[in-house]
């Protein structure tokens with residue numbers, strides 16, 4: 058629809074009645090009606106459907122003149138106002154701003170498109186975070202002492218049904234501590250999936266041990282237990298399972314391998330806070346588990362991490378290492394080489410507010426995943442990892458593989474096309490065994506992970522995405538595939 062048509066549909070003169078104004082709101086479908094002066098067409102105000110609803114409830118009838126409704130002063134802009142200035146005027150209540158010419162007539166409408174930009178992930182922060190952080194500031198407890206640190210640890214332990222939780226400065230330091238307290242060190246090997254974020258492997262190297270990379274399963278994208286079995290050597294000390302993109306790894310198979318070879322089992326659950334495996338929360342499925350609360354994770358503390366374990370000795374050891382190796386019974390007395398890996402009360406304050414809304418976040422994440430499945434179902438050449446049977450994934454990111462043989466375009470082309478429309482995407486992690494820091498090898502062949510890594514793309518997955526926005530992403534993916542088909546046949 059041309060903007061002039063839209064404006065004329067939305068406009069009534071100030072001498073009409075309430076019913077006619079409602080009809081204009083209905084016709085324009087923006088939830089507002091513009092009011093013009095009957096003499097010269099000058100802008101004379103704006104009413105929202107809410108304004109009219111309130112008036113009707115107060116007893117004013119449909120046939121009453123529009124003048125019976127109180128009109129607030131409307132926000133308008135001149136036609137030479139810059140885009141940046143207009144954007145600043147939008148708020149929860151102001152979503153349509155009339156643009157006036159010199160004669161004060163409406164010539165355009167600035168409409169708040171809720172998302173010109175759809176991010177891959179974004180924290181859901183609100184009033185509770187502000188209240189708790191404010192409490193830290195007002196009380197002066199902003200460092201690593203304060204009530205929120207213990208409170209956040211307790212909440213995480215309860216949520217994951219694990220007796221001990223030790224907060225840390227980030228997910229990588231949590232992994233480092235977990236490996237150290239298991240006794241992983243020089244000469245040891247730790248089996249790590251090649252398809253994960255680099256911190257899974259780096260933390261192994263920090264201990265002096267060597268990460269041994271293994272291939273993924275095509276179905277879940279997680280580490281393939283058969284490949285793990287083949288990678289076990291006399292030097293293997295532990296297996297690090299990563300719940301990639303939120304989908305729980307095959308913990309039963311991995312546990313069985315660990316039992317048979319007397320290995321430790323670690324969970325890097327950074328991407329999967331809240332996922333469950335046969336009814337058990339991730340974080341409770343191994344000897345020691347870690348989370349990350351980086352800004353794009355399921356819940357965030359800005360930067361932050363957590364170690365979870367049922368073993369009180371490991372927990373105590375983590376607490377000492379986290380705090381410079383200081384003896385719990387004697388101040389400034391250091392019994393071992395430690396680190397400063399503590400979380401601050403400020404971070405934990407955000408964490409407590411976040412865990413209070415974990416159910417809402419997970420529900421939104423799962424709804425988004427369902428919406429993607431529905432929206433993308435009829436597009437051939439797209440495949441996604443499946444939530445393994447018996448598990449409930451939090452779908453940290455919605456990731457898909459684009460099969461270039463089927464659709465005629467590659468992943469990078471689709472990403473570039475979506476970017477043109479303000480849709481942010483990420484490539485799936487590049488496999489670790491090909492990264493410059495780890496490429497020296499030797500490595501076993503990893504065809505499945507290499508294929509996923511080369512063709513995988515993560516789509517916007519932040520919890521506030523609407524179904525309409527997901528349909529928009531799907532429409533642009535469809536269009537990207539078709540663009541290429543046109544180019545090829547012409």
Ligand SMILES: *Cc1c(COP(=O)(O)O)cnc(C)c1O
Pocket residue numbers: 227228229230253254256257299325327328349350351360361362
């Ligand atoms: C985010 C992440 C980490 C590291 O967490 P930080 O808090 O950024 O240090 C580790 N492993 C995986 C799989 C991750 O996704």
